[in-house]
Amino acid sequence: MSLREANLEVKVVVETPLLDENEKGPWPSTVTEIKKTGYEGLLQIYELAFKDRVTHWAHGGMVGYPGYDAGVIGRMSDRHDILRDCHTLRLIEPAGWFYKTDALRKMCDIWDKYGSGLMNFHGATGDIQLIGVPTDNIIPAFNELAKEHWDLGGSGGDFRTASCCIGPARCENAMIDTLDIYQTLMTDPNNLDAMHRPRWPYKFKLKISGCPTDCNAGVARADFVLIGIWRDDMKVDQDEVKKYADGGLDIGYIASRCPGRAMEWDGETLTIDNDNCMRCMYCINKMPKALRPGDDRGATILLGGRARGRYGAFLGWPLIPFMKLEAPYENVQELIDTLTEWWDENGRTKERMGETIYRIGTGKMLVETGLKPNPTMVRAPRNNPFWFYLPGEVEE
Amino acid sequence: MSLREANLEVKVVVETPLLDENEKGPWPSTVTEIKKTGYEGLLQIYELAFKDRVTHWAHGGMVGYPGYDAGVIGRMSDRHDILRDCHTLRLIEPAGWFYKTDALRKMCDIWDKYGSGLMNFHGATGDIQLIGVPTDNIIPAFNELAKEHWDLGGSGGDFRTASCCIGPARCENAMIDTLDIYQTLMTDPNNLDAMHRPRWPYKFKLKISGCPTDCNAGVARADFVLIGIWRDDMKVDQDEVKKYADGGLDIGYIASRCPGRAMEWDGETLTIDNDNCMRCMYCINKMPKALRPGDDRGATILLGGRARGRYGAFLGWPLIPFMKLEAPYENVQELIDTLTEWWDENGRTKERMGETIYRIGTGKMLVETGLKPNPTMVRAPRNNPFWFYLPGEVEE
Amino acid sequence: MPMDELDFGPPDYKDMLPDYISKNYGKWKCHELLEPGVFKHVSETGDEVYTVRTGAPKFIASQTVREICDIADEYCGGCVRFTAKHSIEFMTPEKDNVEKIKEAVGKLGLPVGGTGNAMHSIVTCTGWVHCHTPATDSPGIAKAVYDELLPYFQRDDLPARVNIAVSGCLNMCGAVHCSDIALLGMHRVPPKVNDDVVSTACEVPSLIAACPTYAIKPKMLKQEDGTMKKSIQIDAPKCMYCGICYGICPGVPLADAKNDGVSVWVGGKVSSTRGGPAFSRLVIPFLPNNAPRWPEVVDTVKKIVDVWAAEAKPDERMGEWIERIGWKAFFDKMGFEFTEKHVDDYIFSVRDMNWGARLKGTELK
Amino acid sequence: MPMDELDFGPPDYKDMLPDYISKNYGKWKCHELLEPGVFKHVSETGDEVYTVRTGAPKFIASQTVREICDIADEYCGGCVRFTAKHSIEFMTPEKDNVEKIKEAVGKLGLPVGGTGNAMHSIVTCTGWVHCHTPATDSPGIAKAVYDELLPYFQRDDLPARVNIAVSGCLNMCGAVHCSDIALLGMHRVPPKVNDDVVSTACEVPSLIAACPTYAIKPKMLKQEDGTMKKSIQIDAPKCMYCGICYGICPGVPLADAKNDGVSVWVGGKVSSTRGGPAFSRLVIPFLPNNAPRWPEVVDTVKKIVDVWAAEAKPDERMGEWIERIGWKAFFDKMGFEFTEKHVDDYIFSVRDMNWGARLKGTELK
Numbered sequence A, B: 001m002s003l004r005e006a007n008l009e010v011k012v013v014v015e016t017p018l019l020d021e022n023e024k025g026p027w028p029s030t031v032t033e034i035k036k037t038g039y040e041g042l043l044q045i046y047e048l049a050f051k052d053r054v055t056h057w058a059h060g061g062m063v064g065y066p067g068y069d070a071g072v073i074g075r076m077s078d079r080h081d082i083l084r085d086c087h088t089l090r091l092i093e094p095a096g097w098f099y100k101t102d103a104l105r106k107m108c109d110i111w112d113k114y115g116s117g118l119m120n121f122h123g124a125t126g127d128i129q130l131i132g133v134p135t136d137n138i139i140p141a142f143n144e145l146a147k148e149h150w151d152l153g154g155s156g157g158d159f160r161t162a163s164c165c166i167g168p169a170r171c172e173n174a175m176i177d178t179l180d181i182y183q184t185l186m187t188d189p190n191n192l193d194a195m196h197r198p199r200w201p202y203k204f205k206l207k208i209s210g211c212p213t214d215c216n217a218g219v220a221r222a223d224f225v226l227i228g229i230w231r232d233d234m235k236v237d238q239d240e241v242k243k244y245a246d247g248g249l250d251i252g253y254i255a256s257r258c259p260g261r262a263m264e265w266d267g268e269t270l271t272i273d274n275d276n277c278m279r280c281m282y283c284i285n286k287m288p289k290a291l292r293p294g295d296d297r298g299a300t301i302l303l304g305g306r307a308r309g310r311y312g313a314f315l316g317w318p319l320i321p322f323m324k325l326e327a328p329y330e331n332v333q334e335l336i337d338t339l340t341e342w343w344d345e346n347g348r349t350k351e352r353m354g355e356t357i358y359r360i361g362t363g364k365m366l367v368e369t370g371l372k373p374n375p376t377m378v379r380a381p382r383n384n385p386f387w388f389y390l391p392g393e394v395e396e
Numbered sequence C, D: 001m002p003m004d005e006l007d008f009g010p011p012d013y014k015d016m017l018p019d020y021i022s023k024n025y026g027k028w029k030c031h032e033l034l035e036p037g038v039f040k041h042v043s044e045t046g047d048e049v050y051t052v053r054t055g056a057p058k059f060i061a062s063q064t065v066r067e068i069c070d071i072a073d074e075y076c077g078g079c080v081r082f083t084a085k086h087s088i089e090f091m092t093p094e095k096d097n098v099e100k101i102k103e104a105v106g107k108l109g110l111p112v113g114g115t116g117n118a119m120h121s122i123v124t125c126t127g128w129v130h131c132h133t134p135a136t137d138s139p140g141i142a143k144a145v146y147d148e149l150l151p152y153f154q155r156d157d158l159p160a161r162v163n164i165a166v167s168g169c170l171n172m173c174g175a176v177h178c179s180d181i182a183l184l185g186m187h188r189v190p191p192k193v194n195d196d197v198v199s200t201a202c203e204v205p206s207l208i209a210a211c212p213t214y215a216i217k218p219k220m221l222k223q224e225d226g227t228m229k230k231s232i233q234i235d236a237p238k239c240m241y242c243g244i245c246y247g248i249c250p251g252v253p254l255a256d257a258k259n260d261g262v263s264v265w266v267g268g269k270v271s272s273t274r275g276g277p278a279f280s281r282l283v284i285p286f287l288p289n290n291a292p293r294w295p296e297v298v299d300t301v302k303k304i305v306d307v308w309a310a311e312a313k314p315d316e317r318m319g320e321w322i323e324r325i326g327w328k329a330f331f332d333k334m335g336f337e338f339t340e341k342h343v344d345d346y347i348f349s350v351r352d353m354n355w356g357a358r359l360k361g362t363e364l365k
């Protein structure tokens, strides 16, 4: 009998008056879903939180799959009388979050057998989250999942599971092959080793977006971001522009909000000043049938993003304004290695890459890694007169 | 015989080949002026600096006028064989730097008698700088200057000599009486006490500009700035606007650079969206005959500016967006007192007011001084979740 | 599993793509939003693909996943996809299937929408459902907000998209910090130190080093048997309740029924379009944890969206609108109080001060 | 002077104003720039006042002041004024006097100009003439720059005004940090500690506390007589040569003939007009102290002004022009090298990083 069947057998008799209130209303409810799984202990713990207005979960201890030191988030309640251990398995998602249904169904079966049957597509980092596995079931659960080619994702101070936008799979804006880059990086043995055996100062997140629209929110959530971009001129189909205008689109207004002041619309023709265009995608997104990025494409590499942290949030800034990409993306991998090595050596515990760079100084990081300084890294060069000279740079 | 006569008697025979090079060219030269004074020692020390490419001045020791602890900048050379002491007298300038010639002539006579005859109209803070007085002459020099109503200015951790733009004396933009405010603040006995007997953590600078054009550069150089501003609607003379347009002024272009996106020009009429107008003065300065500030006038009070410092430079930010002003400007004086008292209590040695506020927190400063928080203080409210609750603000 | 069979990574995406995607991979020409929740993408090959997007609950039972698969099997060539914001996408090359998919997902209770100039799916963390650090229940709040704002999910005529995110605590797992509207659980009292746990389960020096405000000091306790026990004490006025210490040590929990609650932030943005990415900014420091429906939070979100929807110009995201009208006008229109807590006083605060005398007319009145 | 006669403050400004100003005080209606260096101000009373503005040397001999007074007596009703940037202004209610004043100041060697869209007077500190901390001679540099750029002082058809400022050291007495072009003396080696002076003339604890980078550590020296002497040592790699320590202690001078020099900064602005105040930004970290004429510095300034003058749009101050074209284009056009020193790494550095993927076309090529 699978765990879920066992759970369902213990009919849900537990009273959850507060959760029931939350369940009401038109939006599909997590409470309903938990009820569907028959996972009574979780329901009770959750109801208790609503009643007490504090969580009833505590640290989860050290749990995991032998050979892996990551991918399982330990979780225990503070009410062992109700439910004791309720860990999470993080599974690496398929690129772009595309699923064949048979793969999904098999995953459901395995999860019903060993876990709660409760799932999350997806966690905010992008992994599949399987919520609620008792300690003893971790090994058999993953044994079967692995057979179906579901690997554990990241957790702790490691190379976190990357993610990528839908890109070339269904978006005309994609200037890099987001899915293929993802696949290549996420099957690289060294990266997987860095993912499954945490040894870095803290987590390292990587996201890939096909264009500066950044639908994968890399700039806000990842230490390292690849964003597709073009270098040559934007392609403008004047007839299609005209059609948009005739259809009532206020192109003058769009031009007025172009951040590069690069659009000129005279009512007939749209002129793009390609030198000043900031590749922001605004006009292209407004007129997808008329405007398209140029053909000389590559990636901008951003560095240093992270939420909150010790100093408050940082957002990603361009380390490399333009890099040509070609499978198997060795130049990207090299860059990752250079940076993570530097960070591994210099970072303090619980210090994200951007924070280490901040503490030590971008300039020093560049000198030590051999990466090139570039005006695009900064909004403007420094405004304070506080910098250092290395011995040899000044006269004795 | 005055010191200058004595100096001139010792004919300038000293060779200054490098200074002579610097003296060449069309712009009037400081070297020529020093030569004119016959101040040979200074010339030699200066020439030596050009030769050695380092200064030959050193700290000046404690010198001053009895009863005052500020206003004299001690200066000694490191070549006592050439010239030993060469102090500076700082004199408080008249409001707006207007001088009757007889007052200036008398000052010259006194300075020739006791000092080098070398002057600077003015130092960057705004004082008159009289450069080069030997220690023994400080007392007699100031005795005579004081008789002519020239008082010593600020130096050290004190209320520095304020300054004001030309304002209503010759500028149509002036929305506050910059000269009168200056005069009132600079003759207040408590302020003068705070200027002449340094007791604060560091210097406190105050500047007054008649409008946001800020010709007195207060935002960059003063801890406390008064800037004239209007609250009602801008006055637009459409005929004069038209004349500018007919004269070739590109009003559409000006509108395109209005920071509040508040100008609309249809080729005939200029419309100002007064709610969105940022009172930046750009359009008014471009069309002084057509546009004028409204009639409901007062001051914006900025706080916290300073150059370089410990953290890099800070610029002034609005503490009070709008304050009505009326002689004798008691509300301004009260504000100064409140702030300097708070700073005096909380500031560390060599910490400017803005730095103390930064270190301790604007919020805390506001609570402790009873001043009101206001969204105009910030470009945007805070973006990090790090703030404090005082006991009493949360439940026990 | 044997060691050498570990570390294999994700399944190959090529095996997960349906034909109608593989054939047109990298060949997309343009797209169109046909109606709220329904896209048409056109390929250079001439192919068309229709996508129906739906919302989803934060957690899904395997049972529901199977029902989703049923729909995907019937209309979508056996493929389903989830978006970067956890919506569900049903794709089909056949236009006729669109209505059928809409009907089928309707039966499952999955609302169609969240596209274009709509409220998009709310990103939220696990909160009280599964996490040990929350100050509030993010999935519960998200549900209450969704119920109220459903109409905004189902339209596409707002001035721009509005992204809402909820995180249970400052770790910000929902990455709320760049959202149009962010709801963030806040603790408001320092951790309660449990000396027994600290001394047995935690590394005191790392704990001390972890605190960003240096509020943690070591403490030695004499035990009954005369030996010394190493624990810590917290200098309460220095603590800003960030919870970083609790992240590494179970002996310093912060949860507090009376003082935990929700803060509200607005104006953030991620994309590099127009003005580029921007942080969400604090507008309400604290609303009570009024489970099960958080009415104060829901009302606040509704009000913010309503005023913005009525007043913003086209393509003005929340923050862009506020930038135009000014923060003073925003606080006035919303009736929110601006307090000293809104003025940043952390490390980079200086750079957020409003340098210069550049005040809007509305700010001077 | 008796104590109770001290503290009297400045003379009354009313006694310093000439009639033609007093009568029109606060009544000015508008103004016009008649030609470079000459303004006309019109009062509501119908009065007109003409102003001739001239440059001046940093220091003036009393002799010259008297000659200036002679001109003011002859044409300006016995009044002369200095500006906020230390230019001299000769005012007169009579238009006819303008040419006469121009002639008279010409004889004195004072150049007319520095108004409107011109190079305005250069603000500079005392430098080697009189200060103990400089890394360069600001008045000397200002003179060399003026000589070369005089034509820009005498015209008014540049895209906008250009403000140049020179400071001899990081104290920035010229307030260079918000100038279109700033020239700033830089030390490049740590202070040389003179133990005798430190131990006798300085307060060691304040000295240690003063250093922003915590580079100063205490040091005890055993003296010949066996007693201990308190001095300090400097951790060289931590020192950024700011000179704050030397400001309070003569025992730690930084001046170094070989390594002192000049840095160049551009794009700052003070006024709240348009984009508001802005900092000057580093473009050249070091140019040699090539007294007596600093040719490298002069050439650099000239080049910057020339390219800007040729390319900027109307009312584009240096920084506004650069903002439009981008810093990459600026460095390229000028032929300056962008190094790691240009990337801020001090406290607020994070906020100057170029968040997002918002790159100009020129930056990608």
Ligand code: SRM
Residues within 6 Å of the ligand: A073, A075, A088, A090, A122, A123, A124, A125, A126, A127, A128, A129, A153, A161, A205, A220, A221, A222, A305, A306, A307, A308, A309, A310, A352, C124, C125, C126, C127, C130, C131, C132, C133, C171, C172, C173, C174, C175, C247
């Ligand atoms: C599951 C997930 C929330 C969700 O429901 O989506 C999650 C859940 C937790 N996060 Fe997270 N984080 C999740 C995405 C994020 C994100 C968003 C992202 O990656 O885009 C962030 C902000 C972005 C970033 O990293 O900057 C995030 C920032 C954190 C932090 C703060 C990290 C920091 O650098 O400051 C912590 C604390 C820590 O790791 O020390 C944290 C810690 C945690 C822990 C493990 C709690 C803890 O302190 O041990 C949470 C486990 C909850 C549970 O047991 O249910 N989580 N966490 C997300 C991961 C799922 C996945 O792998 O796909």
Ligand code: SRM
Residues within 6 Å of the ligand: B073, B075, B088, B090, B122, B123, B124, B125, B126, B127, B128, B129, B153, B161, B205, B220, B221, B222, B305, B306, B307, B308, B309, B310, B352, D124, D125, D126, D127, D130, D131, D132, D133, D171, D172, D173, D174, D175, D247
């Ligand atoms: C004379 C003057 C330069 C000039 O030729 O114009 C000057 C000269 C000196 N300044 Fe200054 N400062 C002068 C205006 C300024 C300004 C500009 C301003 O006030 O608008 C600033 C930058 C603005 C600001 O205050 O933020 C300025 C920032 C400094 C500093 C750094 C202050 C700080 O807060 O970081 C110092 C160092 C100190 O005081 O410790 C300093 C120190 C000095 C000393 C006293 C040197 C010292 O460390 O003892 C200089 C004496 C030079 C001499 O003996 O010839 N001076 N000083 C200016 C004062 C004349 C006057 O009273 O009118």
Ligand code: SRM
Residues within 6 Å of the ligand: A096, A164, A165, A166, A167, A170, A171, A172, A173, A213, A214, A215, A216, A217, A282, A285, A286, A288, C031, C082, C083, C084, C085, C086, C087, C114, C115, C116, C117, C120, C121, C160, C161, C163, C178, C179, C180, C268, C269, C270, C271, C272, C273, C274, C317
């Ligand atoms: C499917 C998805 C990518 C994926 O790999 O999953 C996606 C897909 C598209 N995005 Fe996106 N975006 C997706 C998440 C995002 C995110 C991520 C986020 O919110 O965390 C952003 C950043 C939001 C932000 O700036 O805060 C995002 C910002 C945009 C924008 C920029 C909007 C703007 O303010 O300028 C566009 C352009 C537009 O809408 O005109 C856009 C446009 C598009 C287009 C039209 C691109 C295309 O040509 O197909 C796609 C359909 C639009 C739509 O959903 O209305 N997409 N898009 C994600 C759907 C999420 C969802 O369920 O709603």
Ligand code: SRM
Residues within 6 Å of the ligand: B096, B164, B165, B166, B167, B170, B171, B172, B173, B213, B214, B215, B216, B217, B282, B285, B286, B288, D031, D082, D083, D084, D085, D086, D087, D114, D115, D116, D117, D120, D121, D160, D161, D163, D178, D179, D180, D268, D269, D270, D271, D272, D273, D274, D317
């Ligand atoms: C006389 C003086 C005030 C004083 O009390 O001494 C003054 C006087 C005037 N200024 Fe100024 N400004 C004076 C220093 C300044 C400063 C201070 C500084 O540079 O440190 C600034 C700030 C500069 C900055 O932004 O970095 C300043 C920024 C302006 C501006 C703003 C320019 C802009 O970029 O938008 C204007 C408006 C304009 O020129 O259109 C202006 C306009 C004016 C007007 C036209 C105002 C009027 O209606 O009379 C005056 C004559 C203009 C001129 O000089 O071309 N004045 N003006 C100062 C003359 C200094 C000099 O010798 O050159």
Ligand code: SF4
Residues within 6 Å of the ligand: A165, A166, A167, A168, A171, A172, A173, A174, A175, A209, A210, A211, A212, A213, A214, A215, A216
């Ligand atoms: S980031 Fe660009 S390529 Fe990727 S889905 Fe969004 S619009 Fe398409």
Ligand code: SF4
Residues within 6 Å of the ligand: A257, A258, A259, A260, A261, A262, A263, A272, A276, A277, A278, A279, A280, A281, A282, A283, A284, C274
């Ligand atoms: S992509 Fe952005 S910057 Fe470029 S022209 Fe379009 S709107 Fe302007």
Ligand code: SF4
Residues within 6 Å of the ligand: B165, B166, B167, B168, B171, B172, B173, B174, B175, B209, B210, B211, B212, B213, B214, B215, B216
């Ligand atoms: S600050 Fe304003 S009032 Fe003062 S001189 Fe300048 S323009 Fe005139």
Ligand code: SF4
Residues within 6 Å of the ligand: B257, B258, B259, B260, B261, B262, B263, B272, B276, B277, B278, B279, B280, B281, B282, B283, B284, D274
């Ligand atoms: S004063 Fe400035 S903000 Fe106001 S309308 Fe004129 S240019 Fe625009």
Ligand code: SF4
Residues within 6 Å of the ligand: C125, C126, C127, C131, C132, C133, C134, C135, C138, C167, C168, C169, C170, C171, C172, C173, C174
């Ligand atoms: S944001 Fe806080 S409460 Fe939510 S999952 Fe992350 S750690 Fe837990």
Ligand code: SF4
Residues within 6 Å of the ligand: C190, C191, C210, C211, C212, C213, C214, C215, C216, C234, C238, C239, C240, C241, C242, C243, C244, C245, C246
């Ligand atoms: S909650 Fe944060 S500030 Fe408070 S003691 Fe813990 S780590 Fe320090």
Ligand code: SF4
Residues within 6 Å of the ligand: D125, D126, D127, D131, D132, D133, D134, D135, D138, D167, D168, D169, D170, D171, D172, D173, D174
């Ligand atoms: S900037 Fe430096 S060198 Fe110049 S006067 Fe000020 S302290 Fe002296």
Ligand code: SF4
Residues within 6 Å of the ligand: D190, D191, D210, D211, D212, D213, D214, D215, D216, D234, D238, D239, D240, D241, D242, D243, D244, D245, D246
């Ligand atoms: S020069 Fe500055 S950084 Fe160096 S020791 Fe002195 S105070 Fe410290």
